């Protein structure tokens with residue numbers, strides 16, 4: 001019997017604001033405990049919440065980016081529960097009327113993450129405040145409460161149960177993570193808790209149309225844990241069902257060391273929270289003017305940029321963009337046409353996926369191509385995805401910290417294009433630039449280290465002659481038909497020149513000389 005895994009995600013994204021969602025206290029991470037908790041955050045009697053305008057604008061921006069409906073009015077509600085890190089005894093959230101409703105995210109799934117497109121529908125996204133944090137260490141056996149996080153603005157994004165594997169769930173989470181960073185509403189810093197996922201997992205027999213009972217895995221703060229937790233949980237559910245057991249709805253926690261999930265509590269229902277509209281906050285109305293203004297500030301979104309990077313001609317790109325109107329509102333796609341296609345890069349889907357994983361990477365790439373020229377877009381893509389990304393990945397860094405700027409890289413690539421250096425030498429130079437040698441200009445390093453490619457034919461002829469005299473065995477092997485000897489001889493010439501000879505020229509001259517020996 002085969003099983004189908006069904007996953008829906010709830011993602012808590014911290015919105016990028018200077019102050020909290022209902023108070024003026026700072027949201028900066030890592031402060032002394034409780035130094036950033038004001039009267040509102042610690043719930044002193046008589047305080048009133050004042051809504052943060054920027055948090056609202058960020059939520060709207062997200063809604064527009066996913067083609068959702070922006071509700072006006074939307075309503076803030078009190079979600080009542082008792083917990084030591086929640087001094088008010090309730091969390092201000094949104095329940096019946098969230099600010100963002102519907103919308104969807106397109107993900108690329110399958111082999112190499114570019115085989116096919118899949119649409120994951122979003123149920124809603126609502127504004128809410130974060131709770132504080134209990135600290136169990138270093139308190140002489142007691143637990144301390146840090147309310148610095150209390151009141152931090154969150155956007156909770158809820159998906160429909162549209163994902164069918166842990167891979168798809170991770171791809172969805174990564175795409176969403178990239179999107180919120182891309183449009184600048186969140187820094188997405190997972191170590192600091194700015195992007196946390198709850199995964200709802202159920203299984204059903206293939207072909208069943210009724211969903212199985214789900215269990216919800218709380219607070220997964222890395223993509224790896226998300227994948228491991230879903231894999232464990234779905235496997236567990238399948239084995240329970242195959243052994244004649246039943247799944248009971250529950251909230252579970254993932255133990256990353258043991259790679260297991262454990263029941264935290266049996267699932268509470270909405271009515272347990274006694275939701276009701278917060279009488280301290282008015283219904284939130286959003287004007288069309290504000291929506292238009294936010295729409296205007298929207299950058300070209302990752303999916304559109306992906307289409308533009310793979311486009312092979314302008315008309316086809318336009319057609320693709322227009323087709324998007326079946327999932328994104330018309331108003332939005334016409335807004336994106338303003339980005340147009342001026343240059344055709346014709347990249348592969350793989351390259352485009354890698355380059356649009358992060359906005360700063362896509363920007364960097366285009367800055368390089370602008371200098372090098374779109375004729376060599378593929379070469380530029382190889383460098384950004386290859387050399388640059390490899391060095392950044394070593395420390396999990398974003399391209400914004402790259403010690404080699406887009407302009408510097410472009411100047412290096414130009415020297416490959418004009419034949420001054422070979423690709424191999426370029427990699428050595430890139431390494432030197434990365435470590436800040438010689439003021440990090442490609443031209444300076446080429447001059448100071450004497451790395452200019454030898455493409456002067458007379459000089460190469462002379463070197464080839466020396467190599468032929470030094471390697472009589474290989475030469476006679478070649479004349480007897482051993483083609484391999486040729487590569488050896490090319491290698492010798494490159495060695496003598498420390499890799500500086502133009503490989504094309506060496507090949508040409510060597511071929512010519514050997515042919516003459518063979519036949520004459």
Ligand code: ADP
Nearest residue numbers: 006007008009159160161200201202211212214
């Ligand atoms: P809550 O967790 O607050 O009770 P919902 O009942 O709306 O909220 O469900 C939340 C999440 O659970 C959504 O992401 C939804 O897609 C997902 N979900 C609902 N039913 C299932 C199911 N049977 N299997 C997997 N995921 C589910």
Ligand code: MG
Nearest residue numbers: 010198200216
């Ligand atoms: Mg939930």
